[in-house]
Amino acid sequence: MKAREFLKYFQDEQTKTLNLIREIVEIESPSRDIAGSRAVVEFLEKEVSKISSDFKVEKVFVENYGEHLIIRAFQLNEKPILVLGHTDTVHPRNTKEQNPTRIEGDKFYGCGIFDMKANVILVLEVLKAFTEFNIKPKRPITILLSCDEEIGSPTGRKLVEREAKRAEFCLVCEPSANGKVKTGRKGTGMFQLKTHGVPAHAGLEPEKGASAILEIACQIPKIHDLNDSENGTTANVCTISGGTTSNVIPEYAGCEIDVRFTSMREAERIENEIRNLKPFDNRIKIEIEGAINRPPMERTENVVKLYKKAKNLAAEFGYDLAETQVGGASDGNFVAALGVPVLDGLGVDGGGAHTLEEYIFVDDIPKRATLLALLLANE
Ligand SMILES: [Zn+2]
Numbered sequence: 001m002k003a004r005e006f007l008k009y010f011q012d013e014q015t016k017t018l019n020l021i022r023e024i025v026e027i028e029s030p031s032r033d034i035a036g037s038r039a040v041v042e043f044l045e046k047e048v049s050k051i052s053s054d055f056k057v058e059k060v061f062v063e064n065y066g067e068h069l070i071i072r073a074f075q076l077n078e079k080p081i082l083v084l085g086h087t088d089t090v091h092p093r094n095t096k097e098q099n100p101t102r103i104e105g106d107k108f109y110g111c112g113i114f115d116m117k118a119n120v121i122l123v124l125e126v127l128k129a130f131t132e133f134n135i136k137p138k139r140p141i142t143i144l145l146s147c148d149e150e151i152g153s154p155t156g157r158k159l160v161e162r163e164a165k166r167a168e169f170c171l172v173c174e175p176s177a178n179g180k181v182k183t184g185r186k187g188t189g190m191f192q193l194k195t196h197g198v199p200a201h202a203g204l205e206p207e208k209g210a211s212a213i214l215e216i217a218c219q220i221p222k223i224h225d226l227n228d229s230e231n232g233t234t235a236n237v238c239t240i241s242g243g244t245t246s247n248v249i250p251e252y253a254g255c256e257i258d259v260r261f262t263s264m265r266e267a268e269r270i271e272n273e274i275r276n277l278k279p280f281d282n283r284i285k286i287e288i289e290g291a292i293n294r295p296p297m298e299r300t301e302n303v304v305k306l307y308k309k310a311k312n313l314a315a316e317f318g319y320d321l322a323e324t325q326v327g328g329a330s331d332g333n334f335v336a337a338l339g340v341p342v343l344d345g346l347g348v349d350g351g352g353a354h355t356l357e358e359y360i361f362v363d364d365i366p367k368r369a370t371l372l373a374l375l376l377a378n379e
Pocket of ligand 1: 086115116149174175
């Protein structure tokens with residue numbers, strides 16, 4: 001089927017697509033919210049069954065996290081294309097009251113609409129187009145929607161890697177960057193620095209105390225010295241806590257460190273520096289937790305090849321597809337580390353990810369659906 005025919009189809013489908021997007025966004029599903037996760041999965045399972053009874057649906061429930069969903073479409077004797085997405089959002093329950101699901105002008109607002117519930121619907125719309133037009137893609141399609149991506153995929157990672165190992169290539173339906181697909185992503189690490197001091201009465205005998213807060217305050221500039229903008233390495237203390245009450249020398253303080261890098265060598269350097277932090281006050285005990293989480297997604301030759309293919313397909317219907325490299329990581333990082341070609345950021349154009357201003361551009365929906373359909377048809 002030609003690009004312009006797909007585009008026409010998705011334009012005609014637009015009202016139905018918007019309704020489905022509205023429905024899925026309204027089901028709040030913050031990470032670790034079991035009921036929310038199950039409700040989204042149940043909704044998707046029902047929608048998939050309306051498209052075809054031939055698609056295989058597999059649900060993987062993980063205690064304390066939620067439910068992962070795998071959809072296997074078009075059973076063929078070929079290596080599948082893996083499509084990655086997630087059903088969790090960063091928005092706590094009831095946030096939708098602050099960013100109601102609504103269309104204003106050319107923007108469709110909602111919590112988690114851009115990252116990435118609209119894109120989950122897009123994938124289903126493509127499957128629907130294939131069945132309606134009796135299109136047999138060249139390869140089977142495996143869609144994996146995890147429930148814990150926003151918290152670093154502690155349980156989804158295993159499934160992502162398992163499916164990636166079987167796949168020919170991988171399309172990640174994460175948000176685009178101003179419409180650009182992502183051909184490179186930094187790796188990430190999360191560390192916690194904890195300091196344990198000696199408590200004392202702040203008025204009667206402060207000299208007997210060793211302040212955990214003072215210690216952490218001294219450590220923070222050292223952590224910030226790890227930043228190396230030339231190498232693309234960043235290290236930032238993003239939360240801090242400590243102390244009990246105003247008249248006690250604090251016994252405990254802690255902070256969380258966000259680390260990003262473009263190579264594993266840099267990752268190892270930073271990790272080493274953090275693990276070897278020494279206390280300024282020798283009465284204080286330092287404890288380091290956390291680890292490197294996602295390896296970097298490097299812009300390899302295979303990634304560029306896949307991007308060029310997508311760019312050419314987009315050009316068939318007059319859509320200009322640009323690329324970019326970003327600091328944020330996704331499950332695409334795990335796939336790339338296995339040497340499987342990845343194209344990330346295929347989601348609808350929009351903005352405000354992780355904020356109460358989250359939106360997508362309504363007009364971009366049929367275009368992105370067309371691009372996805374062409375990539376998945378893989379002719
Ligand atoms: Zn996301």
